[in-house]
Amino acid sequence: MSTLEIKNLHVSVNTEDGAKEILRGVDLTVNSGEVHAIMGPNGSGKSTLAYSIAGHPKYTVTDGEVLLDGENILELSVDERARAGLFLAMQYPVEVPGVSVANFLRTAKTAIDGEAPKLRTWVKDVNAALERVTLDPTFAQRSVNEGFSGGEKKRHEIAQLELLNPKFAVLDETDSGLDIDALRVVSEGVNRYTDQGDRGVLLITHYTRILQYIKPDFVHVFVAGRLAESGGRELADQLEAEGYDKYVKAAV
Template sequence: MSKLEIIDLHVSVSTEDGPKEILKGVTLTIDADETHAIMGPNGSGKSTLAYSVAGHPKYTVTGGQVLLDGEDVLEMSVDERARAGLFLAMQYPVEVPGVSVSNFLRTAKTAIDGEAPKLRTWVKDVNGALDRLNLDPTFGQRSVNEGFSGGEKKRHEIAQLELLDPKVAILDETDSGLDIDALKIVSDGVNRFREREGRGVLLITHYTRILRYIKPDRVHVFVDGKVAESGGPELADALEAEGYDKYLKSAV
C-alpha cells in the first residue's frame, strides 16, 4: 500500500531578476487506491508541482516535505525516486534519437527492479501493453518519441506506466493534444493501472473531458501556486460550468 504526502511545499525557479516563488505552500495527501485530479489555469504551478516531486533540477524546493510511504523523497536522487515507486508522465515527452522503445523499456525496467526481466516473458508483456494501447508491435523498434504523433507519445507514456508498475503515478496533462479515440485508449490504460491494489494517481489537467473516463476521488483547484479549494468529483463539474474566475479574483 502506498501514500504520497506533500506537506507545505514551497518551490522557486531562477529568473533574470532572481528567484521567483512558484509553489506557495502546497499540501496534498494521496492515499493508496485514490485518484486525485488537479485543475487550474495556465501558469498556476501545476506542472511545477509534478516536476518538483519528480526531482527536476530546474526547480528549487525552499520549504516543506514530500513523503512516499514515510520516506523523504526530497532527499533522493531522481533515479532513487523512480525506484521508490514514483512515476511521471510528462506533458511534453522528449525525443531520444537512436534509442529504441524496446531497449528503453527494458533498460528502465532493469534499473527499477535491480535485475533484468526474463526475456521471453518480457517480450510478451511489452507486446501486450503495446497492443492494449493500440500500438503496432513494430512500434518497439522506433526511436523513443522521434517522429511520434502526440497520441503516440502519450500512449507510449501509458505503456511505460503499465510495464514499470510504480506505486504512485503523476500524469501531467496526459490528455493534452489527444483526439477522442486516443483519449479513450489512454484513459483505459490509466484505469487498468488504477485497478491494481494500492496504487495512487495524481492527474493534472486543464479540462474535465478526461475526468469523464477517469473518475477522481478528489479534485483540487490550483491557483497562484497553491490549492484554492478541494472537493469531490462534483467540483470538476462546477469548474466546467463556472470556470476559474472566482478563484483568480480572490488570489489577486
C-alpha cells in the first residue's frame, strides 16, 4: 500500500505587495485505494495545494512536508515527482503546438518507465485509451490541447492518467466546463483507475455533481488555506444544501 502524506504544509506566492501566504498548515493523508474530495469556495487555496504538490515554481513552500511512501517529494524536481508516482490533471491544460498527442504520450511514458514502450503495443494501448474516453484514434495526431474543446482537454487528461498509471492522481477541477456526457466519460475513466484498488485520488471540485459518479471515501472542506472539516459523502450533500457560508465566517 502507498501513502501520500501532507504535513503542516504552508505555501506562499509572490504578489506586488510581497509574499502572500495561501496555505496555512494543511494536514492530509491519502492512502492507496482511497478517493478524497476537496471542496471549497473560490480563492480558498485548493488549486494552490494541487500545484504545490506537483512542484509548480510559482508557489513557495515555506514549511511542511509532502511525503510519498515516506520520501519528501518537495525535494524532488517536477519530473522526479512524476517518476515517483504522482500525476496532476490541471484545471486549465496548456496548449503545446507542434507536439502531437501520440509523441507527447510516448515521451511521457518513456520518461516515467525509464524505457520506451514497444511501438506496436503502445499504439494499441493509446488507441484503446482514446476510445474509452470517446476520442477518435486520429486525435493522436493533433497537437496537444491545440484547438481542443474543454471536454476534449479533460478527456485527454484521463487518457493520460490511464496510460501513465501513477500511484496517486491529483485532479484539479476535472469537472470544470464539462457537459453531462463528458462528465460521465471523465468520471468513468477515474473510476477505472481507482478500481485497480491500489491507486489513490485527490479530487478537487466546487460542485457535488461529479460526486454522483465518483464516490469519495472522504470529503474535506477547504477554506482560507486550511481544512475546516472532514467527513464522508454526507458532508458533500450538506455543502450542496447549505453552502460554505458558515465555514467562511468561522475562518474570518
